[in-house]
Amino acid sequence: MIAVSTHKIEVSPKSEYGDAESSSLAVVLKSSGAPSVTKVRKSRLYEIRGSFTATHINRLSRDLLCDPITEDFRVLSQPPSTQGPFWKVEVRLKPTVLDPEADTIKNALIEMGFPPPDFIRIASVYKIESKCGKPQIESSAVRSLLNPIIHLYSITACS
Amino acid sequence: MTEKIENSTFSVQVLSDFNSLGVKELKNLSAQNLWSLNEKEILAVQMYFRSLKRNPTRAEIETVAQSWSEHCRHKTFKSPIRYQEGSRTVLIKNLFEETIARATRQTKKPWCLSVFKDNAGIISFGNKGKWALAFKVETHNHPCAIEPKGGAETGLGGVIRDVLAAGLGAKPVLSTDIFCVAPPDKKLSLPSKALSPERILRGLIAGVRDYGNRMGIPTAAGGLYFDEGYALNPLVFVGSVGVLPATAVKKEIRPGDLIVVAGGLTGKDGLHGATFSSANLNGEDHSTAVQIGHPLNEKRVMEALLAARDQKLYRSVTDCGAGGLSSAVTEMADIVGARLHLEKEILKASDMEPWEIWVSESQERMVFAVPPSNLKAFEKIFADEGVKTRMIGEFVKTGRIEVLWNGQTLINLSLKFLNNGIPVEEKKAVYISPKIAESRVFPKKSLSEQLRDILSHLNVCSREWLIRQYDHEVQGGTVIKPLQGTRHDGPGDASVIWPQAATKDISDLFGFAVGHGLNPSSGKIDPYQMAWLCADEALRNILCVGADISRAAFLDNFCWGNPENPQVLGSLVKAAWGCRDASLGFQVPFISGKDSLYNESKDASGKMVSVPGTLLISAIAPVPNIEKAVTMDMKGPGNSLYIVGQTGEEMGGSLYNELNGIAGGVVPRVDVRCVRRNFAAVYQAMSKGLVASAHDLSEGGLLAAITEMAFSGEFGAMIDLDAVPKQKPIYSSEVLLFSETPSRILLEVKPEHEAAFVKCVKGSCVKRVGTSIANPIIKIIGLDGLVLFEESTAPFKAAWQRTVLP
Incomplete structure (x- = not known):
């Protein structure tokens, strides 16, 4: 019997491939009130709760959650080592808002023969390198990365 | 979950x-x-x-x-209106009946199979009338102002469901999208809660892209229009075209048929979307009205529905759109009646009141009328696709809508009251011609700078960055693509779709084209003429790709401000009259339409601002042989260039005036008798394969059009302004080059086809104005016989290819 636990998997683009989305986000953030943004790195964070072994998690991350050619995944067991300083903005849908992506992943896991998960939550994580203060990062993130009507977000300084 | x-x-x-x-x-x-x-x-x-x-x-x-x-009710279009213009008063009993519906009746087209009744307009299609085309364009403005991506997704999802619920169900083969937003490069002062135009635009594109691409439906026809008037209320028009067998057009409800819901589960998302669309956006929190689309759910529903349709397992279908089950079931029950057990609906949220279940606008749900003997087979087809179905009641001959909740009566209303009980209120409309001070400025810029400004204008420049995000090739039927020319980057007038994915017959070369007309700048001066210009532009666009416009049909979409304001309603009435007259003039019926009113919000200073009255006319017409379809890029040197239609000194609302700061002017008029003759002749020539390329003259006029044709084909052109046919003598070359007189098309004809072409267009206003040349330059001979303009096309293409967003 495998114990039920929550697994966190972070998927981010490999450095050798261009990351068009992140570079475009840097421009967008600059134009929405955070002029000193130098770099943005976007990744996806999956939180999956269920009875999964480490092998399960590795397999489902490689086969389902990431594109192994252009993306890397990391299973986060403890707080990740950071290469700061940067601002980390985490954005997820409010629980009352339909999350089709989580729904699709859940169905796919079952179809792939994994045990059905209890819940799946997906967050977008933006690591923003900038000299701006928190209020500036927050206001530009609200203007460009998320919509407070449907999203919850957190902003933390990482060093 | x-x-x-x-x-x-x-x-x-x-x-x-x-x-x-x-x-x-x-x-x-x-x-x-x-x-x-x-x-x-x-x-x-x-x-x-x-x-x-x-x-x-x-x-x-x-x-x-x-x-x-x-x-749901379109109260403004269906209530009596007292219209005043100067000393003239007109009493209108029912604006819709007296304008659009009447025009459609009077055009008497036997190939219109279903107009204004069903979820989409349906026309006959194909050689032997074996097929039918369903077309619907809808607006989704209010939801998109609050959450652009979710709004655009569910807007597109909704209109696709409308087509799935047209007749007994059509297979969607094309999606269209038109966005009207504020220019992202202008600094605008917006209220704190309003999203920036750039943000809105990115969200809208992402929504249509994510939904359309995942559904496997090509998004290949659309437009993008920028005006500061859309800063607070962006307009979003999404459309869908579907193909269905002609035998599946008729739907009916018989007492005893079961009411079956299929698709997504019901939750709290999107409560009050329908009533919300009747309210102004006033900066309050509207999180309950936000919907998020789930394209994979809809894709499954679509596949199951089409399979069940082909096995004739149900008698009627409608989609759960605004108003949820409440609207869908009431609409289906019509005069028959229905009895439901609402506790049988499957929920995805536990804290729902029965009334919330009844009006929830959770997406991707359809309601079917299934004869009891077919229920098992019906359920199996849906289960095989992984779609949940639930039988929640039956149609009964009571003329009432009765809903039970665990045995208790939740609703017991007579359909007569629901359908006819709404009190009618006379509305006031006033039209005052806008007084625009005429100003005449003599532009100091050279022709070359003028042309560069026009081609790089937000409303003209390349949409490639947007088009490339959409899958416009899926289903393998996009024979004429949105981007045309040697390098597949020129501005096509319309796309031609060959729906072999739906007909499954590759020997049948019947296709269709879809075009749009949108001209809010002329509407600010004259809404009546705007309707004519929109109709003309939509027809011209599809004619340019070789569509048979004698079989064209129109769709209307009105987006206006608050109709309680008599002046707003006045201009709406004018535009509706314009639609009626244009429809009768062109002999093209309207088959479906929609209105979205109350598009107004408070700006940063607290002043109520409404959108410019915006009319979108979409046209659809068959292309009887897709091998004869025409693109806009120049095909070779030494070909003759012909212009269709006369040029007039009508610069009102033109881009040239806007860029040079000239106000007022005459809004162009459509001379419909002449235009019909010209267009018919052009279609004849095209269907005989005599036209090598065709491009319509729109924003920027003749000079912009010829430059676009030349750089897309990588050739050049020489035009003699003296040869351009004119309504009255025109002595200004700039007017000839930049006038936006409608109904004009540039045609390229190869020498070997010239004699036959001239014979074909005899009696219509089609005149030779120049030749194509191998050197990629544009050379214009002025009225005085001297060279007025001679420039390489390359810098103009570069200017045109600017991107709208970083």
């Missing part, structure tokens, strides 16, 4: 003192609950329940509110 959640334990909520409330309390109640029922309407509801000698349940009022909402 898809697991079934135990039905909510809430019980039926009766508004126990409703019948004894005073006017003020009733009005407050309506406002508090977002019912959007005005004073007269809520009083009519009270009268009805007083006559029944009982108080209503909350669900009953919600049903009435949904059914009487602007969104």
Whole structure:
């Protein structure tokens, strides 16, 4: 019997491939009130709760959650080592808002023969390198990365 | 998440003192609950329940509110209007009936199979009338202003479901999208809660991209229009075209048929979307009205529906759109009647009141009328696709809508009251011609700078960055693509779709084209002419790709401000008259349409600002042989260039005037008799394969059009302005080069086809104005016979290819 636990998997683009989305986000953030943004790195964070072994998690991350050619995944067991300083903005849908992506992943896991998960939550994580203060990062993130009507977000300084 | 959640334990909520409330309390109640029922309407509801000698349940009022909402009822278009213009007063009984519907009746086209009745307009299609085309364009403005991506997704999802629910179901083969937003490069002062135009645009594109691409439907026709008037209220038009067998057009309901819901589960998302569309956006929190699309769910519903249709397992279908089950079931029950057991609906949220289940606008749901003997087979098809179905009631011959909740009566309303009980209120409309001070400025810029400014203008420049995000090739039927030319980057006038994915017959070369006409800048000066210009532009666009416009049909979409304001309604009436006259003039019927009103919001200073009255006319017409379709890129040197139609000195609303700061001017008029003759001749020539390329003259006029043709084909052109046919003598070369007189098309004809072409267009206004040349330059000979302009096309292409967003 495998114990039920929550697994966190972070998927981010490999450095050798261009990351068009992140570079475009840097421009967008600059134009929405955070002029000193130098770099943005976007990744996806999956939180999956269920009875999964480490092998399960590795397999489902490689086969389902990431594109192994252009993306890397990391299973986060403890707080990740950071290469700061940067601002980390985490954005997820409010629980009352339909999350089709989580729904699709859940169905796919079952179809792939994994045990059905209890819940799946997906967050977008933006690591923003900038000299701006928190209020500036927050206001530009609200203007460009998320919509407070449907999203919850957190902003933390990482060093 | 898809697991079934135990039905909510809430019980039926009766508004126990409703019948004894005073006017003020009733009005407050309506406002508090977002019912959007005005004073007269809520009083009519009270009268009805007083006559029944009982108080209503909350669900009953919600049903009435949904059914009487602007969104479902189109109150403005269907109520009497007292129209005043100067000393003239006109009484209109029913604007829709007297304009658009009347024009359609009078054009008497036997190939119109279903107009204004079904979820989409349906016309006959194909060689032997074996197929039919369903076309619908809808707006989704309010949801997109709040959450652009979710709004665009669910807008597109909704219109696709409309086509799936046209007749017994059409297979969607094309999606269209038109966005009207504020220019992202201008600094605008917006209220704190409003999203920036750039943000809105990115969201809208992402929504259409994510939904359309995942559904496997090409998004290959559309437009993008920028005007500061859309800063607070962006307009979003999404459309869908589907193909269905002609035998599947008719739908019916028989008492005894079961009511079956299929698709996504019901949750709290999107509560009050329909009544919300009748309210102004006033900066309050509208999180309950936000919907998120789930394209994979809809894809499954689509596949199952088409399979069930082909096995004739159901008799009628409609989609759950605005108003949810309440609107869908009431609409289907029509005059028959329905009895439902609402506790049978499957929920995805546990804390739902019965009335919330009834009006929830959770997406990707369809309602079917299934004969009891087919239920098992029907359920199996859907289960095989992984779609949940639930039988929630049956149609009964009572003329009532009865909804039970665990044995208790939740709703018991007569359909007669729901359909006809809405009090009619006369509305006032006033039209005052806008006084625009005429100003004549003599532009100091050179022709070359003028042309560069025009081609790089936001409303003209390349949309490649947007088009490339959409999958416009899926289904393998996009024979004429949105981007055309040697390098597949020139601005096509329209796309041609060959729906072999739906007909499954590759020997049948019948296709169709879809085009749009949108001209809000002329509407600011003259809304009546705007309608003509939109109709003309839509037809011209599809004619340019070789569509048979004698078989064209129109769709209308009106987006206006608050119709309680007589001046706003006045311009709306003018535009509707324009639609009627254009439809009769061109002999092209309207087959479907929609209106979205109350597009107004408070700006940063608290002033109410409404959108410019915006009319979108979409045209659809068959291309009887897709091998004869035409693109806009120049095909070779030494070919003759012909211009169709006369040029007039009509610069009002033109881009040239806008860029040079010239106000006012004459809005162009359409000389319909002449245009019909010209267009018919052009179609004849095209269907015989005599036209090598065709491009319409729109924003920027002749010079912009010829430059686009040349750089897309990588050739050049020489044009003699003296040869350009003119309505009256014109002595200004700039007018000839930049006038936006409608109904004009540039054609390229190869020497070997020239004699036959000239014979074909005899008697119409089609004149030779120049030749194509191998050198990629544009050379214009002025009225004085001297070279007026001679430039390489390369810098102009570069200017045109600027991107709208970083």
